[in-house]
Structure formats: structure tokens, C-alpha cells
Amino acid sequence: MKKNNFLPEVARKVTFGAAIIAFVATSSTLLTGCNKSNASEPTPSTSEPTTTAGVRTTGYFPNGKQLDGTGTSNGFFWSLYYTGGSASITNGSAAGNFSATYSGVTDVVVGVGYNPGSAQNIGYNVGSLTGSYNTVGIYGWTTSPLIEYYVVELGSNIAGTQVNTVSSDGHTYTFYRHQQVSQPSIQGTATFWQYLDNWGGSSTGANHSVNMANHVNNWKSNGGEGFGAYNYQILSLEAYGGKSGSINATVW
16 A cells, blocks of 8 residues: 655645745845846757668558549559658550659659559550669559569569569569568558569560569469458559659550
């Protein structure tokens, strides 16, 4: 049981307070010489937490970050998410064409494709790509189970454990799997797996294709978590860590 020390404490505070009053009364001449305008006061910090450059924790975005835009144009689904800096997307007059610019972003994922996706053959042409970026390729999500996946055509996204390799469209992709624990996702903060197929040897200004069935079938057989119901699936550019640049690309 806790002992009640209320009365002795009150007496101690009264005695201490009387001593403070006496001290202030005898020191008033010292206080009149104090110039407050010369005193330095602390300035409240208005800076926000930053993300360490080069450190990537998820393909999605921090909690509280609102949707910057999704929609349809000429029968294609488009999506733009970013945090920090600035970013924008413009849908071209031709179906499946888009251009995007970004500057000083903490993270941006922007692109055009399908909602829902499928195990389809996706054609694309990256007409121009300037500045700095992390990946360009096919990016998407499934639900039940919740999985975030990449097929990296340009750049690199390597995390977790190497599983095997996949031969598709004349290229060899290295498959990595990585668990995200209590990270933001399309279903809020969650624990989920990333499937990352890395090649990175594509080029700009030419037509290319991605046979998604080859990747999906390997993920189903060797990913350890199976594969869920398709959510969106886009040809996307991702950049993070303060990068700036632009892309013009077409998907079909």
C-alpha cells in the first residue's frame, strides 16, 4: 500500500515558497537591469522527419500520405503517388501514353496500366528517360495474400533472399523475395511479401514486352506465399531518396 505523504509535502512546499518570495524581494534591483529584447529564445523546429537517401522500405508510402491521383484515360488505368518534393503525370492523346516529371521526391511511383492486372503480355516503349530513378518496369499488388511485386526492366530493386532465376522474353531475371513487417500497403499498415524479379537491361526508344504469365507462374510455385487476386498493375517509374527527372512512355 502506498504511504500518504500529503501533509509533510505541503509544509515543505510552503516553507520553500516563502524562501523564494524573500529572495525575489531582496533581488529586485538586479532584475530591473535585465533587457528581455537581448535574450535569445529557442525557435520551434518545423522540419519533418526525413528518409535516408538510398534506403527503401516499401513500394508504397508512409501512413497518412493521401492519394495524389488515380483514374482512367483512353481505357487505361493511371496512378500517381508521391511523398516529398513534387511530381505530376500527364496522359497523352494516344492510348497508354503518359509523361511524368518529379523533383526532389522522397518517393514517387507513377505509371499507366491496368486495374485489375492479369497474367498477360504487356508491351511497352520508354520513349525518353531523364535525370535519376531507381526502377522502371511492371509494378503491382495482389490481395489475399497481400503481395507487392516488381518486374524490373530498367534499374534495380534487390532485397531479401534470392530464390531462383526466370527466363522470359529472351532475358534472365533474378527472383528475390522479401518480407515487409508492419509497413504501409494498399490495405494500410500490414505485414506482406515482396516478389522482385530483376533484369534491368532494357533500353529506351524501342518496343519491348513482358510476359507476366512466366513471372506469375514462378512466383506461385516458388514464392512461398502463392499469389493472390490481382489489384492494379502498371508500367511504372519509381524514384526515391531526393531524385529528380522525367519519363515519357507508352504501354499496351
